[in-house]
Amino acid sequence: xxxxxxxxxxxxxxENIDPNMQAAIYRGLYQDRVSWxxxxxxHSNCTxxxxxxxxxxxxxxxxxxxxxLATKRCFESTQGPRHCNMITPSGVKLNTTFFExxxxxxxALNANTTDMxxxxxxxxxxxxxxxxxxxxxxxxxxxxxxxxxxxxCSLSLVANRYSQVRSEFLVLTIGETxxxxxxxxxxGLHDDPNEGPSAYHMTFNQIGIPxxxxxxxxxxxxxxxxxxxxxxGTTLRGESQPAPQLGCSQAFANNGxxxxxxxxxxxxxxxxxxxxxxxxxFGSYSLAVTNILVKWEWLALLVALEAAGSVLLIGTxxxxxxxxxxxxxxxxxxxxxxxxxxxxxxxxxxxxxPKVLEKEVRSITAQLMKA
Amino acid sequence: xxxxxxxxxxxxxxxxxxxxxTLEEWAFYFSLNTTISTLTTAARVTLLVSVSAxxxxxKWLHFVKQSKLKALDVFDEASRxxxxxxxxxxxxxxxLGLSTIAAAVTILALGIAPVTQEVVDYEQGYxxxxxxxxYFSFAHNYSSGxxxxxxxxxxxxxRSIVVHLLMCIY
Numbered sequence: 001x002x003x004x005x006x007x008x009x010x011x012x013x014x015e016n017i018d019p020n021m022q023a024a025i026y027r028g029l030y031q032d033r034v035s036w037x038x039x040x041x042x043h044s045n046c047t048x049x050x051x052x053x054x055x056x057x058x059x060x061x062x063x064x065x066x067x068x069l070a071t072k073r074c075f076e077s078t079q080g081p082r083h084c085n086m087i088t089p090s091g092v093k094l095n096t097t098f099f100e101x102x103x104x105x106x107x108a109l110n111a112n113t114t115d116m117x118x119x120x121x122x123x124x125x126x127x128x129x130x131x132x133x134x135x136x137x138x139x140x141x142x143x144x145x146x147x148x149x150x151x152x153c154s155l156s157l158v159a160n161r162y163s164q165v166r167s168e169f170l171v172l173t174i175g176e177t178x179x180x181x182x183x184x185x186x187x188g189l190h191d192d193p194n195e196g197p198s199a200y201h202m203t204f205n206q207i208g209i210p211x212x213x214x215x216x217x218x219x220x221x222x223x224x225x226x227x228x229x230x231x232x233g234t235t236l237r238g239e240s241q242p243a244p245q246l247g248c249s250q251a252f253a254n255n256g257x258x259x260x261x262x263x264x265x266x267x268x269x270x271x272x273x274x275x276x277x278x279x280x281x282f283g284s285y286s287l288a289v290t291n292i293l294v295k296w297e298w299l300a301l302l303v304a305l306e307a308a309g310s311v312l313l314i315g316t317x318x319x320x321x322x323x324x325x326x327x328x329x330x331x332x333x334x335x336x337x338x339x340x341x342x343x344x345x346x347x348x349x350x351x352x353x354p355k356v357l358e359k360e361v362r363s364i365t366a367q368l369m370k371a
Numbered sequence: 372x373x374x375x376x377x378x379x380x381x382x383x384x385x386x387x388x389x390x391x392x393t394l395e396e397w398a399f400y401f402s403l404n405t406t407i408s409t410l411t412t413a414a415r416v417t418l419l420v421s422v423s424a425x426x427x428x429x430k431w432l433h434f435v436k437q438s439k440l441k442a443l444d445v446f447d448e449a450s451r452x453x454x455x456x457x458x459x460x461x462x463x464x465x466x467l468g469l470s471t472i473a474a475a476v477t478i479l480a481l482g483i484a485p486v487t488q489e490v491v492d493y494e495q496g497y498x499x500x501x502x503x504x505x506y507f508s509f510a511h512n513y514s515s516g517x518x519x520x521x522x523x524x525x526x527x528x529x530r531s532i533v534v535h536l537l538m539c540i541y
Contacts, residue, residue: 018515040507045497054509165507172507194514201514215514272510280506286497290394292403294386298489301482302414306379308476309418313372315469316425316432323435331427331450336443347434 017221021271025225028267029251029260038172039274045286048165055212055272056160057126058179059265061153061258064088068130068150074098090152092130095234103238104142107253108132111226121184122202124157126219127226131249131257136237151257155226155265157182159209180209187216327353334361372421378414382407386490393498403491411487415480422480426450426473433470446470453478 067089074084081099088094092112096105112128131151136142159182164175185204192199192215200216225231233247252260320328326349329335334357338350350357389403397403430446445462448455449470456477459466466474 021515038507040505042505042507043503044500046505048505048507052509053511055511055513162509167505167507192514199514201512210511213512213514215512218513218515221515272513273508275510275513275515280508282504282506285500285503285505287500289496289498290493291496292389292392292394292397293492293494294390295490295492296386298486299383299386301479301486302379302382302411305418305476305479305483306376306414308472309372309375309422312425312469312472312476313421315472316428319432319469320428323432326431326435328428329431330424331447335431341440345437347440349431349434 017225018218018271018275020274021218021222021268022225024267024271025231025264028263028265029248029255038270040167040172042167042170042172042285044169044288046167047284047286048282049284050163052162052165053180053209054160054162055214056158056179056269057155057265057272058158058269059153059155059261061131061151061261063149064090064130064152065148065150068094068132068152069148086132086150088130088150088152090128090130090154092128092152094130094132094150096132096134097234097236098142098144099238100144101141103236103241104134104136104146105132105234106134106136106237107235107249109234109247109249109252110232118184121186123184124182124204125154126157126222127155129153129226129232131252131260133253133257142238153257153261155261155268157204157212157214159204159212160269161209182206182212185214325349329354329357332357334358372418375414375417375421378410378417382410382414382487382490385410393496394493404488407487407491408484411484415483419477419480422473422476423450426470426477429470429473433466438465442466449474449477453481 068086072084072086074082076082081097081102081104084096084098086094086096090112092110094108094110096108098104109129109131112130117123131153133149133151134142134146136146159180161178161180162174162176163178166173166175182204183206185202187200187202189198190201190203190213191197192201194215201213202216202219204212204214229245229247231248232245233249234244235246235249235253236242236244248260254260255263320326327335329349332354335350335354338352338357340348342348352360385403385406389397394403399406401409426446427450430443430450433442433446442465445455445459445466449459456474459470459474460478463471
């Protein structure tokens with residue numbers, strides 16, 4: 001238990017949370033599109049054919065409205081607001097305020113301070129928080145009938161198994177992600193390039209995945225941050241409201257507990273991949289090229305006509321050989337001029353060969369005259 | 372005819388050699404399409420020369436049997452182009468045989484050029500380059516090197532984030 005005290009108490013301040021991780025948390029909650037610029041190198045098209053297991057964060061949320069509202073206890077005030085408190089099934093306390101027709105709590109976000117040590121070791125859960133949501137009409141006044149909802153959420157470390165990783169024109173795409181839940185981890189001393197020798201680390205070592213570790217200092221910093229009023233807070237709606245400590249309650253109110261938690265987990269996972277201790281997975285580099293593809297079927301007409309032409313030629317030659325009296329006059333106009341039709345209606349062709357005819361026509365002169 | 376077959380064979384060999392290769396490898400003065408088009412035109416022209424000669428000779432062979440003198444005109448026109456060839460096809464009963472094949476080849480040869488243009492297609496692809504490597508970062512552990520501060524230090528946004536926010540404002 002000394003170790004727990006050391007980790008938990010000594011680092012219960014958000015001051016020592018990694019600024020990049022803190023930025024990732026805010027980016028996940030407030031930026032419309034979580035813009036992660038992945039740390040990768042590929043100037044064309046690249047593929048990583050393997051399966052890569054990396055450390056990640058996953059978030060879950062469960063609607064616990066009925067169970068939580070059943071624990072609701074309110075304290076009436078004769079001329080002031082009514083204060084209520086309730087506790088979720090995971091043990092997160094929520095406080096709300098309601099002042100009929102004046103103002104009321106629209107969103108309340110609080111985290112759990114319970115430790116995450118079990119008999120088996122350290123839970124991979126890094127934060128447990130609950131979110132109270134009341135749909136107050138922004139134009140009108142808060143009413144008793146405004147619907148309430150309560151969510152129990154948690155953020156946990158997880159092993160993400162990536163496959164079909166590829167990049168195309170500076171966009172890294174992870175084709176498939178399988179999330180593997182981590183079992184309880186063990187606290188031990190490790191040499192850490194950032195923290196020096198004998199630094200406390202949480203080690204998650206289970207069959208089928210590589211050893212995953214988290215610095216105890218950073219775990220403490222996470223817990224400190226989620227417990228601090230940078231994260232927890234209350235949003236009021238109405239008029240004449242006291243200045244509340246907002247925390248991140250407004251971001252949860254805008255996005256909904258599930259969406260906000262999912263974005264938070266994704267942004268934190270992205271930030272983990274870029275921490276100084278990350279390694280590099282090497283893949284194959286491909287250059288964009290234009291491939292020549294032959295569609296042979298379109299050559300069929302040419303080939304068919306060549307075949308037909310060949311058949312025609314051979315057939316004509318064979319036929320001409322059988323008719324020895326017919327010379328190869330082909331398109332010769334001389335042969336036609338030297339032909340005539342006799343009285344019996346027979347077409348009498350010249351007996352000379354085309355070569356002889358050609359010689360003859362060179363010596364003959366003619367002129368067209370009217371018959 | 373031999374020249375025509377030679378041109379067609381040249382097209383086939385060219386396509387066989389370049390099928391699946393990349394356009395970037397083509398280093399000839401004319402593009403692949405122009406080369407194919409030139410060979411196709413040569414094949415078509417030489418084929419029609421042969422067909423025309425066959426039709427002209429067919430004209431004389433046709434009169435081995437008694438026939439109407441009009442056939443002379445029909446054969447003559449058919450040997451000159453597709454329109455005459457079409458006339459011959461329309462009178463297929465009279466000219467059935469090799470002459471019909473010749474007329475059909477003359478007409479169908481009109482389609483050789485456009486159809487052969489479709490033989491070569493291009494698609495975007497990727498070629499592995501062994502000389503260059505690619506990587507993406509992954510994390511099996513997380514240790515930011517966070518400093519140890521005194522317990523009870525005031526809760527605030529990290530200073531580096533404040534700097535980023537100020538940069539956005541300015």
